[in-house]
Amino acid sequence: MYPIVALAEAAGAKVETIRYYERIGLLPEPGRTRSNYRSYSEVHLGRLSFIRRARDLGFTLDQSRELPELAESRNSDCGIVDAIGQDHLRDVERKIADLKALRRELCDLIGQCQKGAIAECRIIGALSPR
Amino acid sequence: MYPIVALAEAAGAKVETIRYYERIGLLPEPGRTRSNYRSYSEVHLGRLSFIRRARDLGFTLDQSRELPELAESRNSDCGIVDAIGQDHLRDVERKIADLKALRRELCDLIGQCQKGAIAECRIIGALSPR
DNA sequence: CTGGACCCTGTAGTCCCTACAGGGTCAAGC
DNA sequence: GCTTGACCCTGTAGGGACTACAGGGTCCAG
Structure with missing residues (x-):
């Protein structure tokens, strides 16, 4: 049972944001x-x-709402769940590709400054196997 | 030399957004x-x-402004450019990791629906070597 | 029993667009 | 030459997603 500040810290959000999410029905x-203080559970976290x-990854609040609801609706119509899931997956794939391109550019930029800092880039490459 | 609609299409932005970016000084x-119509170059694109x-990847406009400026300032102080670059790089790494986790979850979700659809996941895995 | 840290409910402000309203420009077709 | 429709302009107002107070209660350590 977390008080609001603890929840905020644990989730990396601001207190005001949590209250805002509750107001718009995003958070139960x-x-x-x-004494009327909010008390949160692991589920909330x-x-x-x-x-x-x-x-943080650029999805809208509506998308952020949709994704976990999707996961919770395992028993409902598989066709719909599947279609929406595929859509999000394509989105995620595109973002990953874009980020990798950006990483490449940043790496080049840094490499030009730290002459012979290709080692740095190799470390980064190692950080992301797969 | 692109008119505004062509630039919008080519960059995946809306016409109003382009004018907004110009207004706030983000786009030269x-x-x-x-006849006073805007005419854009490859640089703008x-x-x-x-x-x-x-x-789209969740960076702020300020960050989006900073990154290309960083690239253009190759001749200025390497230490600063390098430090900022490293910061952004860490950010990018984190986002990639988060997206990969999200992809994993989505993949599992879809896999549960399409029974035996692991092939689908394998395809996705193949899409992102490295 | 008081100071400080915490919590509450508003409401107003910020950032980043997005959607008009009200009007000029221009090429094509009649 | 004139209209019609697609395009462009400059405002300004609205919406999504926070963020920052103001004004006030709660709680507990000293």
Whole structure:
């Protein structure tokens, strides 16, 4: 049971953002203590972390809402879930490709400054196997 | 020399967004035709495409502004350029890792629907060597 | 029992677009 | 030569996603 500041820290969000998400119905209303303070569970933490991660990656709030709902609706129509999932997957693939291109450019830039810093780039390459 | 609609299409942006970027000084003012229509060059296209890509990946406009400026300032202080570049690089690495985790989740989700659709996932794996 | 850290509910402001309104430009076809 | 429709212009207002107060309650260590 986290108070709001603890949740904020754990999920990498601001307190105001959490209250905002609750207001627009993105985050379920938490329980309250006797003194009317919000009290969050692990479920809230998971959901909030996911949303923050998705937002940081350039997804809209609607998309961030859709993704976990998709996962929770395992028993509903597979065709729809599958189609939406495929869409998001394509989106993710494109973003990964774009980021890799950007990494390449940054690497080149840094390489030009630190002459003979190709080692640096090799480290970065090693950081991302697969 | 592109008119504004052509630039918008080529860069994947909206016409209004282009004018907005010009207003806030993010995109250099283009030349004008006799009838006062905007006329863009390849340089504009490159810059706009970069900004749109960066925005789509969750970078702020300020970051999107900083990155190409970094690249253009090859001759200025290497230490600073290098430090900022390293910062952005770390950011990019994190985003790639997050996206890969997200891809994994989506893949699992889709896999559960399309029973025995691991082939699909294998294809996706092949799409992203390295 | 008081100071400081924490929490509450507003509401207003910021950033980044996006959508008109109201009007000029221009090439094609009648 | 004149109209019609696609294109362009400059505003300004609206929307999504926060962010920052103001004004006030709660809690507990000293």
